[in-house]
Amino acid sequence: MAMLLFQSIMEHQEDSKEKCQSHDWWAEFCEESAVHGMPYLARRDLHWVERLFWLAMVLASAYYAISSCYSQWERFRNNPIVYEYEYLFALRNFTFIGITLCTNYETEKQVEKLIRNTWSVDLTQDPVKAAYYKEFLFVLNRLRYNNLKTLKPFENDSTLNNLAYVEMLLQLQEKVLPHSKPVLMAPIITEVGLCQTTSQLTRYGSPYGQLQTLNVTPVRQCGFFNECQFMHKPFNSINTHVFLFMHDVNELMLPHDRRTVAFDAKTKSSYVLKLLVSSISADREVRNLPVAYRKCRYHDENNLQYYSPYHPSLCRLECRINWALSMCHCKPFFYTAAPQAPICNVTGMLCLAESNWLEKPCHCFSLCRETTYSIIEEYEQSGGDQSYVGEQFERTIIIKLELPKMGMKRRVVFSTDQLIMSFGGAIGLFLGASFMTIYGLIYLMLYFLVVQCRKCRPRKDNSLDGKKESVAPLGNHFVG
Numbered sequence: 001m002a003m004l005l006f007q008s009i010m011e012h013q014e015d016s017k018e019k020c021q022s023h024d025w026w027a028e029f030c031e032e033s034a035v036h037g038m039p040y041l042a043r044r045d046l047h048w049v050e051r052l053f054w055l056a057m058v059l060a061s062a063y064y065a066i067s068s069c070y071s072q073w074e075r076f077r078n079n080p081i082v083y084e085y086e087y088l089f090a091l092r093n094f095t096f097i098g099i100t101l102c103t104n105y106e107t108e109k110q111v112e113k114l115i116r117n118t119w120s121v122d123l124t125q126d127p128v129k130a131a132y133y134k135e136f137l138f139v140l141n142r143l144r145y146n147n148l149k150t151l152k153p154f155e156n157d158s159t160l161n162n163l164a165y166v167e168m169l170l171q172l173q174e175k176v177l178p179h180s181k182p183v184l185m186a187p188i189i190t191e192v193g194l195c196q197t198t199s200q201l202t203r204y205g206s207p208y209g210q211l212q213t214l215n216v217t218p219v220r221q222c223g224f225f226n227e228c229q230f231m232h233k234p235f236n237s238i239n240t241h242v243f244l245f246m247h248d249v250n251e252l253m254l255p256h257d258r259r260t261v262a263f264d265a266k267t268k269s270s271y272v273l274k275l276l277v278s279s280i281s282a283d284r285e286v287r288n289l290p291v292a293y294r295k296c297r298y299h300d301e302n303n304l305q306y307y308s309p310y311h312p313s314l315c316r317l318e319c320r321i322n323w324a325l326s327m328c329h330c331k332p333f334f335y336t337a338a339p340q341a342p343i344c345n346v347t348g349m350l351c352l353a354e355s356n357w358l359e360k361p362c363h364c365f366s367l368c369r370e371t372t373y374s375i376i377e378e379y380e381q382s383g384g385d386q387s388y389v390g391e392q393f394e395r396t397i398i399i400k401l402e403l404p405k406m407g408m409k410r411r412v413v414f415s416t417d418q419l420i421m422s423f424g425g426a427i428g429l430f431l432g433a434s435f436m437t438i439y440g441l442i443y444l445m446l447y448f449l450v451v452q453c454r455k456c457r458p459r460k461d462n463s464l465d466g467k468k469e470s471v472a473p474l475g476n477h478f479v480g
Contacts (some may be wrong), residue, residue: 016238084409193334277371
């Protein structure tokens with residue numbers, strides 16, 4: 001009886017293996033697929049040359065379908081947006097331009113006072129050392145992000161370390177700090193030193209040791225039926241060189257940047273500047289594209305660590321801070337953000353200059369909706385002959401905005417849903433397949449891997465096991 005049961009189990013396993021081996025999965029795959037030409041590959045009644053021909057056709061169609069999908073994907077990644085002109089005349093208002101004024105003014109009295117308070121050096125008692133510190137203050141007051149090498153003569157002087165450089169600049173330029181009238185401007189520390197600005201982002205350039213918002217002129221709206229003009233008398237009664245930077249009022253001034261217009265206002269001349277506003281807007285569908293493909297950001301798509309919301313100027317400042325910290329383990333004194341980071345001393349700033357930190361890349365996208373400016377007309381006026389001394393009292397800067405009649409607009413020409421439809425069109429054209437075809441093939445593969453593989457594995461028959469257990473005692477009885 002035991003031998004009969006064992007023989008029955010072996011026959012059951014052999015039948016299961018033969019059943020698994022006899023099932024033609026390739027034929028079922030070809031028949032279930034809706035891809036054109038696949039059923040011909042499984043037909044046994046065709047000549048092998050015909051089947052080989054259909055195989056070549058299917059492979060060629062698959063190649064062209066994949067190639068077409070890849071080209072559409074590259075188009076979606078690189079050129080999903082086009083720029084078109086739109087009519088703007090009398091349809092939109094613009095925010096008035098932001099102004100940043102910078103100067104290197106210092107007085108002998110302020111310099112001597114600062115030397116006495118900082119290093120306890122009297123000009124009359126120690127003129128050599130006083131002249132040395134005076135030269136340092138002269139360099140400090142003209143220090144920019146791109147001329148840090150001018151600190152080279154002071155590299156090994158430990159008495160110049162751990163100083164409050166921004167506070168020293170405030171004392172040096174005390175005479176030219178902004179007043180509340182006629183235009184409310186706030187002091188700000190920038191990459192070109194201590195300046196004064198109407199920017200609404202003063203909290204990220206506050207020279208008073210912490211992030212705080214300073215009072216500035218409120219944002220003005222400029223329209224086609226409004227007066228778009230700004231007049232300012234910079235540093236009245238003070239004969240000093242003025243550097244003028246014009247930018248979006250909601251941005252910080254960035255030297256050598258396309259969003260900032262730099263102008264040398266010299267010492268005594270008055271100017272009338274006419275600026276043309278250039279506008280770039282965006283369709284609603286632009287926001288639906290990934291940031292990496294549309295290559296622009298909105299204010300609420302912030303990815304910055306030290307600043308919020310997103311602005312291109314803030315992005316570049318953060319990039320410079322991160323490069324400085326990674327290369328020389330400190331940041332220059334003209335960056336207010338990252339207050340916990342150590343401030344560079346003279347040695348640290350020379351380290352930055354020698355490591356070429358300005359050449360490091362900063363991947364900062366522009367805003368999807370932004371406004372830029374360019375000078376289209378300039379009028380200069382200086383009064384009297386060389387004996388005339390009233391220019392510093394009469395010096396005036398007048399800025400007029402020329403609003404655009406046409407503007408640029410970002411428009412989506414290849415969105416995500418269009419990408420999906422182009423994939424379906426390419427696959428349907430060359431292969432005759434669809435989403436349901438792909439789903440069916442995936443289902444068949446999973447069915448083969450999971451369900452059929454389990455069925456093909458040898459299993460114990462519970463009924464036979466039960467018979468085997470019942471026979472065992474009987475066999476023991478006869479043996480006994």
